[in-house]
Amino acid sequence: MTQELKDVFSNRHQVAQAVANQGKPVMGWMCTYVPEEIIHAAGAHPIRVVGTGGTTTTADAYLYSNVCSYARASLEEGFRGSYDFLSGYIAVNTCDNVRRLYEVWSRYLNTPFTHILKLPHRADEEAVEYFAGELSDFRERLGAHVGKEISDDALRQAIEVYNRTRTLLRQLYELRKADTPPISGAEVMDILLAGLILPKEEYNRKLELLLSSLQSKAASPPKGEDRIRMMVVGSELDNSEYLRTIEELGGVVVCDDLCNGTRYFWDDVKVNGDPLQALANRYLRRSPCARMRPTSERMARSRQLIQDFRVEGIIYEALKFCDLYGEDFPLFKDNIKELGVPAMLLTRDYSVAGLGQMKTRIQAFFETIRG
Amino acid sequence: MKIAQVLEAMQAGRDMDHPLESVRLYYDLMARYYARIEEAERTHHRPLVILGIYTPIELFYAMDIVPCHAELHAMNAACLGGCQGYFDTAAAYGTPIEACSIQRAMIGMAKGGLLPTPDFIVSAAGVCDSEVKSLEVLVKHFGCPYFLTDMPYQGDPAGVAYYLKELEALVPFLESQTGRPLDWGRLEETVELSRQAAVLYRQVNEARKACPSPMRNQDFFNMCTVYAMMAGTQEAVDYFEVVAREVREQVEGKRPPLRPQERFRLSCAFCFPAFSPELLNWMEQEHGAAIAIDLVNYWRGEEEMDARRPLESLAKKAFYLPLAMPFIGPVENWSRSVIEMGRGYSLDGSIFFAPVTCKEGCATIRILKDRMREEAGIPTLVADCDMIDPSVVSEEELKGKLEGFFETLEAR
Ligand code: SF4
Numbered sequence: 001m002t003q004e005l006k007d008v009f010s011n012r013h014q015v016a017q018a019v020a021n022q023g024k025p026v027m028g029w030m031c032t033y034v035p036e037e038i039i040h041a042a043g044a045h046p047i048r049v050v051g052t053g054g055t056t057t058t059a060d061a062y063l064y065s066n067v068c069s070y071a072r073a074s075l076e077e078g079f080r081g082s083y084d085f086l087s088g089y090i091a092v093n094t095c096d097n098v099r100r101l102y103e104v105w106s107r108y109l110n111t112p113f114t115h116i117l118k119l120p121h122r123a124d125e126e127a128v129e130y131f132a133g134e135l136s137d138f139r140e141r142l143g144a145h146v147g148k149e150i151s152d153d154a155l156r157q158a159i160e161v162y163n164r165t166r167t168l169l170r171q172l173y174e175l176r177k178a179d180t181p182p183i184s185g186a187e188v189m190d191i192l193l194a195g196l197i198l199p200k201e202e203y204n205r206k207l208e209l210l211l212s213s214l215q216s217k218a219a220s221p222p223k224g225e226d227r228i229r230m231m232v233v234g235s236e237l238d239n240s241e242y243l244r245t246i247e248e249l250g251g252v253v254v255c256d257d258l259c260n261g262t263r264y265f266w267d268d269v270k271v272n273g274d275p276l277q278a279l280a281n282r283y284l285r286r287s288p289c290a291r292m293r294p295t296s297e298r299m300a301r302s303r304q305l306i307q308d309f310r311v312e313g314i315i316y317e318a319l320k321f322c323d324l325y326g327e328d329f330p331l332f333k334d335n336i337k338e339l340g341v342p343a344m345l346l347t348r349d350y351s352v353a354g355l356g357q358m359k360t361r362i363q364a365f366f367e368t369i370r371g
Numbered sequence: 372m373k374i375a376q377v378l379e380a381m382q383a384g385r386d387m388d389h390p391l392e393s394v395r396l397y398y399d400l401m402a403r404y405y406a407r408i409e410e411a412e413r414t415h416h417r418p419l420v421i422l423g424i425y426t427p428i429e430l431f432y433a434m435d436i437v438p439c440h441a442e443l444h445a446m447n448a449a450c451l452g453g454c455q456g457y458f459d460t461a462a463a464y465g466t467p468i469e470a471c472s473i474q475r476a477m478i479g480m481a482k483g484g485l486l487p488t489p490d491f492i493v494s495a496a497g498v499c500d501s502e503v504k505s506l507e508v509l510v511k512h513f514g515c516p517y518f519l520t521d522m523p524y525q526g527d528p529a530g531v532a533y534y535l536k537e538l539e540a541l542v543p544f545l546e547s548q549t550g551r552p553l554d555w556g557r558l559e560e561t562v563e564l565s566r567q568a569a570v571l572y573r574q575v576n577e578a579r580k581a582c583p584s585p586m587r588n589q590d591f592f593n594m595c596t597v598y599a600m601m602a603g604t605q606e607a608v609d610y611f612e613v614v615a616r617e618v619r620e621q622v623e624g625k626r627p628p629l630r631p632q633e634r635f636r637l638s639c640a641f642c643f644p645a646f647s648p649e650l651l652n653w654m655e656q657e658h659g660a661a662i663a664i665d666l667v668n669y670w671r672g673e674e675e676m677d678a679r680r681p682l683e684s685l686a687k688k689a690f691y692l693p694l695a696m697p698f699i700g701p702v703e704n705w706s707r708s709v710i711e712m713g714r715g716y717s718l719d720g721s722i723f724f725a726p727v728t729c730k731e732g733c734a735t736i737r738i739l740k741d742r743m744r745e746e747a748g749i750p751t752l753v754a755d756c757d758m759i760d761p762s763v764v765s766e767e768e769l770k771g772k773l774e775g776f777f778e779t780l781e782a783r
């Protein structure tokens with residue numbers, strides 16, 4: 001099952017294209033603050049837009065080489081035609097790089113529908129109200145694009161499907177609290193990544209099967225004694241090789257605070273009341289990313305994860321040119337000081353190049369942890 | 372470089388001979404601005420705030436709070452005394468070298484004990500990531516109270532309403548920090564002064580449409596600095612009155628020509644390498660290249676403040692202020708400004724000095740360049756540089772690049 005899910009992400013364009021071929025509009029989204037439930041309720045299929053490795057020559061000319069490599073790699077993929085099947089492209093003003101990427105994408109790629117959601121930086125009542133208004137506009141525009149009114153009932157159904165995914169993923173993470181987790185961090189990432197591409201109903205079925213097999217299975221992949229319980233913190237990471245390297249070197253990744261990880265699924269949407277309001281509330285108040293304020297909320301959540309998963313070491317990964325996460329590291333380190341868990345910054349490029357150098361640094365980090 | 376040293380440099384600037392009264396006045400205003408910070412830090416008679424440049428300054432003047440714009444101060448200090456030391460200190464703390472150089476200089480100054488200790492910090496989220504993160508570093512460093520106003524992505528009615536609520540929440544914060552209630556009458560006065568300065572500012576811009584350009588290249592940045600640091604004061608109104616008179620007299624031919632001959636009319640589509648004011652002078656004197664208009668001074672639209680609705684006026688202005696408008700929200704704002712500047716100021720070309728650590732700015736280049744060409748028929752030169760660090764691209768290298776551009780313009 002794990003391999004099957006891994007293949008989904010490896011073949012993501014074919015998988016999404018197959019959905020498009022069935023006549024379902026496929027909507028690419030750029031940031032986990034996009035409420036996929038609205039897209040699902042519109043009868044469309046949401047997928048996360050990501051890049052692949054390799055050079056980004058065209059994207060560099062349209063964005064700029066100081067933009068984070070995730071944004072440039074995603075745009076490059078667009079220019080390569082890999083996302084030509086998209087019926088829509090939806091972004092959020094999460095960070096400077098993503099909002100500028102949205103503008104370049106909208107102007108130079110011919111995706112029929114584009115939309116940017118205006119996300120407040122705070123999560124108080126006023127911000128939720130404002131964001132609910134934003135979601136209402138989005139619902140209307142998207143509905144007009146797909147030629148279908150997005151009803152409250154459809155939203156409620158979508159919320160249930162997505163909440164189910166969240167429950168299952170939390171159950172998967174629960175297993176990782178064990179002394180010897182039954183699944184490696186790299187495998188978990190492969191599973192998570194498949195969820196960014198597959199229709200959620202199908203994904204949920206697969207997750208249920210996987211969970212029942214894992215629950216009856218003895219601890220296996222991260223073999224060996226003395227593995228260091230690691231947490232990976234940072235921005236967008238969609239390369240399980242990154243975690244595999246950490247685990248090959250003697251760690252076991254037991255949890256994360258990543259864009260495609262806990263921040264994506266940790267918090268449910270309330271099922272009662274007005275669904276749009278519930279979505280605004282959940283998306284603003286979910287596990288926050290480094291752009292949200294106050295930072296203390298994010299730090300508190302990270303500290304909680306560190307304690308709950310008995311983390312012994314942290315790798316903080318930041319993409320080069322990501323001001324949000326790059327500048328955040330000293331603050332983060334300071335905030336977890338009292339827990340006594342060491343943290344190391346690994347600045348990386350979106351492509352896997354530089355893994356060799358990374359290995360040496362991780363080894364050295366592990367040695368310091370082991371004393 | 373400490374506040375007192377920058378203050379001395381500004382006083383020295385003021386006491387030099389200047390062909391234009393506005394330049395002497397500029398240094399005088401800067402000296403007064405720094406003197407207030409120096410005094411507040413020394414005597415604690417008035418509260419001192421470190422302020423992000425996008426926060427409405429009028430509110431602080433109305434409450435007799437002394438503002439220190441740490442980023443602008445870092446820029447000034449770096450241009451006067453070099454920046455490498457600040458960068459090293461910031462890097463030792465953990466700020467990535469890819470982060471905005473101005474912010475790195477500011478963090479380096481804070482960590483090196485060169486910023487004044489504020490009573491509190493106020494900034495605005497929404498304009499650029501680096502600014503907000505860096506001010507958070509300062510908050511942590513000084514361990515002082517902090518208020519962040521959340522500027523939404525767009526100044527549409529919902530956005531203005533949201534930001535107005537932010538400013539309404541800022542008022543009690545300031546009241547609790549100063550121990551004094553806001554005098555709303557005083558706020559109306561400062562907003563009115565800000566309005567008067569803006570009216571004069573726009574008159575200056577109107578006069579800048581004249582050929583030859585009635586303003587020297589080296590002076591344009593002074594205007595946006597004065598407005599950013601002092602809007603809401605009588606001093607700023609006085610300054611803009613002088614500038615408006617000078618440009619008017621220049622247009623009317625009552626003053627000697629500013630440059631041998633105007634051969635090219637250009638715009639600055641973003642910032643300029645502040646470490647080299649000489650470059651602007653060289654463009655003008657050697658090549659007859661006038662910066663007829665520039666983004667950070669260009670007021671788009673006719674919206675005016677209304678002192679009877681002071682907070683609402685400030686909430687609206689936050690979105691159309693030249694120093695903020697292009698950078699907030701969609702690139703459409705920025706594009707429209709550069710295109711309007713191109714058409715309205717009879718430009719031959721536009722220059723985008725691209726600060727290589729500014730993601731927010733550089734990522735717009737392709738769109739701006741394409742739209743400027745397609746919609747106004749005007750070519751754009753992109754010149755990579757840093758605003759404060761000459762080691763990235765030197766003045767000589769920039770001159771070479773500009774000369775190539777002038778040749779292209781000549782050939783057109
Ligand atoms: S990695 Fe950083 S800069 Fe890049 S998209 Fe994510 S938050 Fe933005």
Ligand code: SF4
Pocket residue numbers: 471472473474498499500501502698726728729730731732
């Ligand atoms: S130069 Fe760019 S990155 Fe630096 S503060 Fe200004 S907008 Fe932000």
